[in-house]
Each structure stands twice: as structure tokens, then as C-alpha cells.
Amino acid sequence: MAQNDKKRVFIELGKFLSQFSEQENRKDSTVLFNDLFFEDFENLILLSQSHNGWYTPENVYFAIQSWASALSEANLEKWLSGYSIEINEPKNIGLILAGNIPLVGFHDFLSVLISGNNVLIKTSSNDQYLLPFLAKYIIAIEPELANKITFVEGKLENFDAVIATGSNNTARYFEYYFKDKPSIIRKNRNSVAVLNGEETKEQLVALGEDIFRYFGLGCRNVSKLFVPKGYSFDAFFEAIFKYQDIIHYEKYANNYDYNKAVFLMSNFKLLDNGFLTIKEDNSYASPISSVFYEYYDSIEDLQTRLQSENEQIQCIVSNKLVENSIDFGNTQRPNLWDYADNVDTISFLLTI
Structure with a gap:
């Protein structure tokens, strides 16, 4: 699957997400597969708080709009311009996701696929619906992705590397369990x-x-x-x-x-x-x-x-008082190139 095709998939996903906001869900006739997905996604947003009491519609819409803004052609080009992505043999990358905020694991999901690898996903019990829905949408755009995305119910197996997010306590278990595999283990910050x-x-x-x-x-x-x-x-x-x-x-x-x-x-x-x-x-x-x-x-x-x-x-x-600080009001609006824990996920995936 060519790199431009992968970027196109996520650009289309950004267009799909851009239809949904707290003010109004506005259906755009130019968005792909709206007849199959628009109403179902509307309903999923409204049901999110019943799945997780912290996932209010306001916060789910905010997360959706943040990703809609991030997944523009210009942002994807800027993010990936510094990498030489040539994967001859895709690796299986396991993701163990957190569920503290809506779609918190989406960047890792995006990074694995955009780098040409296969993703094995173990979702948090607190966030089991949003990412699988978006995965179905991008598979509809590019059916070849069906063979590259797997959601895991039980034990994570047959992986070449892992990215796991949890508390400081669970991180110790992750570090022991995955000690023989390349890994990114994220702790509390x-x-x-x-x-x-x-x-x-x-x-x-x-x-x-x-x-x-x-x-x-x-x-x-x-x-x-x-x-x-x-x-x-x-x-x-x-x-x-x-x-x-x-x-x-x-x-x-x-x-x-x-x-x-x-x-x-x-x-x-x-x-x-x-x-x-x-x-x-x-x-x-x-x-x-x-x-x-x-x-x-x-x-x-x-x-x-x-x-x-x-x-x-x-x-x-x-207010620019210390180095590398960001402006007020922007902590939950990271760019694609703002990596969690300052660990470059793409570079990690390209060196496995």
C-alpha cells in the first residue's frame, strides 16, 4: 500500500470527523460512505456517556474536532516530511491503550498504520467503541487495511513490538512482560x-x-x-x-x-x-x-x-516564562508531531 494511499485514507477520515461538532452535526454529501456511517456515528457519540460516565458528548465532540483538525493534508505532510518511510516487511505492533479520555490511543494507531506496519489493538474497557468504529470507516475507504488492523479480546500474542500505556504500577508489569520485545512503555505524567x-x-x-x-x-x-x-x-x-x-x-x-x-x-x-x-x-x-x-x-x-x-x-x-512551554488553552490540542512523553513514535517504528 503506497504512502500516498495511506495518507489519503486519513485525510478522508478527517473530512468525515469534521462533520461532527457540539454545535451541529452537518452532513456533507462529498464525504465518502456517509450513508453507511454518519447516523451510526451520531448515535455512538450520544451513547458514549452510557459506556463511560466521563465521556460526555461535549468532551467526545471536542476529541473528534481535535482529530478532524489534525488530519488535514497539510498537517500529515508536515508531520511525515522528516521521515523516510520504507517498510519492506510489515511488523506486528501491539497497542495496549488507555481509556482516560476519548480516542486517547488514536495517535499510536495512526502512527503504526502510516508507517506501514500492522496493528494489534487491546482497547481499554473504558473506551471500547470509538476507535473500532473509526477503524471500520477507514477499512471501508481502503479494504486492504482489513488485513492490517486486529482488535484483540484476550491475551496479546504474535507481536514484534509493543506500545503500552498505563499507570506507574502497570508500567512495571509491562516492562517485565515485554522485556524481550522492543517497546514504548508510558507511565503517569x-x-x-x-x-x-x-x-x-x-x-x-x-x-x-x-x-x-x-x-x-x-x-x-x-x-x-x-x-x-x-x-x-x-x-x-x-x-x-x-x-x-x-x-x-x-x-x-x-x-x-x-x-x-x-x-x-x-x-x-x-x-x-x-x-x-x-x-x-x-x-x-x-x-x-x-x-x-x-x-x-x-x-x-x-x-x-x-x-x-x-x-x-x-x-x-x-507565557514564554520557561523554555519549550506552550500557550494557555492548548494542552489538549496537540499537533501530530507532539509526541507523548517526547518519544518519537514514528522513529521507534522505523527502527524495529
Whole structure:
């Protein structure tokens, strides 16, 4: 299967996905196989929250639109232009996917197929429907892909390499179980924001998106704030008030009540606005409905620390205060070339 044909398949998938948004699902007569797939995908989106209580239509639509934007011809060309992809004999690549946010494993799925390899997929019990549906769609576009995509129910077998995503605990099992195979093993990571008190209201509102999108369940969600000594959180709380309706989601509200009670019973000092608690803590990983914060003495010292602890960090958000930081509001809008854990998946697949 020629490289241009593989790119064409995913460009067509991007066009299909672009029809679906929270504002309106608009059927485009030029999109391939809409008669077979459009209504069924609409129904799947609406049913997603019954499959996983965290997969609200709003968040599923957001994930779909993010991928619709990413899968443009220009983005695919830019992403792949730096690689020489020549696979004479495809390898079988096992994927063990997480299910914390909708379509979280899609980039690995895309990378394996676009590199010319075969994919064996073990989905998370929390996300069993969206990716298989999209796989059926691209097989309809290119039937040859049916022999390159396999969803695995039981034990993952007959693979040449594996990409596995899980917690720090499951990563230890993955590392042992797959020790004789080339692998990428992803562990827990968190994202941070570095503030200096000069951020605009618009930037702090956008930071709320980085915190609350997907209820904070993704590794790209900001779970920790670094602030200068004497920092006032008043402007921050005022800006994120826009997201107050998140407390109306039962699963989020239950976590808010539980985690706030645990903090208070432990006599921790909290800042609280009725839907988010802020706690001073050295850790990066805060529980759902809470964000940790820590004071810094100087940006230079903080940058040195962040570099030394980079294996715990997925993204850094700031107003260009530290190197390699991204703009507020963009943590859950990665480009195709923004690799998880900064591990180049395509390069890995091309060296097996």
C-alpha cells in the first residue's frame, strides 16, 4: 500500500470527523460512505456517556474536532516530511491503550498504520467503541487495511513490538512482560503551568480549559501551578468561574466532595471556590477537582528543576516564562508531531 494511499485514507477520515461538532452535526454529501456511517456515528457519540460516565458528548465532540483538525493534508505532510518511510516487511505492533479520555490511543494507531506496519489493538474497557468504529470507516475507504488492523479480546500474542500505556504500577508489569520485545512503555505524567502574576484574564480563562477539559483526566491536563511568593489567586479564581457548571456532572461532583473532605479531615489549608480546590503540595499529580500549587524563588531555578524532573511532566504552560512551554488553552490540542512523553513514535517504528 503506497504512502500516498495511506495518507489519503486519513485525510478522508478527517473530512468525515469534521462533520461532527457540539454545535451541529452537518452532513456533507462529498464525504465518502456517509450513508453507511454518519447516523451510526451520531448515535455512538450520544451513547458514549452510557459506556463511560466521563465521556460526555461535549468532551467526545471536542476529541473528534481535535482529530478532524489534525488530519488535514497539510498537517500529515508536515508531520511525515522528516521521515523516510520504507517498510519492506510489515511488523506486528501491539497497542495496549488507555481509556482516560476519548480516542486517547488514536495517535499510536495512526502512527503504526502510516508507517506501514500492522496493528494489534487491546482497547481499554473504558473506551471500547470509538476507535473500532473509526477503524471500520477507514477499512471501508481502503479494504486492504482489513488485513492490517486486529482488535484483540484476550491475551496479546504474535507481536514484534509493543506500545503500552498505563499507570506507574502497570508500567512495571509491562516492562517485565515485554522485556524481550522492543517497546514504548508510558507511565503517569502530569502537566504544569508556570505563572508570574502578569497573565491576562484571557490567558487565565484559557488555563481553565487546560485544567478542566476532560475533567482533568488526561496527562496533558494542568494539575500543578508554580507561582511566585506572594501570588494572589483572586484573578485566577475570577477567570475560571466560567467553568463552574462542571460541578453539575455527578461523577466530578462526587470527586470534589470526597477529595475536599479528605483534605479537610487532614487539616490541610485549602483555597476553594465551590468546584475546585487549590492546595499547596510538592506533588505533580493532583486528584480530580483539585489543583496543587507550589511557590518558586526564581524562574531560572524553577526551569532547572523542571528539566531535572522532566520524566514526570507531559506539558508546561506559560507565557514564554520557561523554555519549550506552550500557550494557555492548548494542552489538549496537540499537533501530530507532539509526541507523548517526547518519544518519537514514528522513529521507534522505523527502527524495529
